[in-house]
Amino acid sequence: MRKLLITALVAMTATTAYAADANKEDVVDARRAYFTLLGHDMGALAAMAKGEVEYSAEKAKAAAGNMMTVASYNAAGLYMPGTSNADLPGKTRARPVIWEDMAGYQAKGKDFYQALVALNEVAGEGRPALGKALGQLGGTCKGCHKEFRAKDF
Template sequence: MFVVGRDRGTADARRLNGPDKKNGRLVIFGLCYVIMTSDMESARRRANPSKQENRKDDPMRKLLLATLAAAVPATMALAQSAEDTVKARQGFFQLVGFETGGLAAMAKGDVDYDAEAASAHAADLSALISLHVADYFAPGTSNADLPGKTRALPVIWEDTDGFMERVQALNAAVDTMAGAAGGGLDALRPAMGQLGGACKACHDDYRAKSF
């Protein structure tokens, strides 16, 4: 999660003031691969919505998700520039949105519930959230710094404690989902409500409504 243990919140808050530059290329490669496979899977599902793929059987995906989670700190600033950091941040949240969207579709009844597929979405979401996501919020990457390129509001860096509280709420929601996703719709739906609420609370206060 973003916050693990009593000292992690302080550590992640410090990361908002400047990321470490290690492991960047590995993280970018991993994000690109998982985005690519996610897009391919999305296309397959549109072609055959009744079939749920078992993504647990993709060893490369599992390896890269594990590697991404272990690549701490996950940024290289991300590599060279504020623009690169924003692109990496947006790629990360694209993946989070993909996994969350799969769970939401089941919760709403848009696709048939499948315990194995739901568990896979939740496991991927847990792996993503275990990255040091504060690294993707390097100073100088707000919408005031880069107009038209990001919706991240300057208040993220002005109200670090409040932002990290939202992060901890998201951690808790992802933990709940990890335990609930495979337990049937009656378990999935309230967990989805908690997860959606955590996302919305952060967006309401820390993300602009438009570019």
């Protein structure tokens, strides 16, 4: 009876530990999916801006609007402590400095959001206007990645 109880306890602890790990990896997956969505629509817009794909006001507005929808997602839950690339090497490129300087990270997020609002205002107004606003937005992506995202996994 006693042995059975111990076995059950060990099993429970093991399950809990596993669940906690799985949860962190789920958070990383969700965080990366968030940025994958942004990158997807950014790619569609860049192809139009470069002339690789014919410009369409409708499609440009839709892609810019999609990015706005993603940006309106409350991402606080994607920054669970213990999910940096120091904690989960090979799974994420999020550098620990995000958690050490959350205010600095949020400031980069604000730059991005403002550039995205500006893009949404002009996305339907022709290729040159789209290209200019997209260039500005792209600068805010790079501005954050340079400091807060590791180059490699």
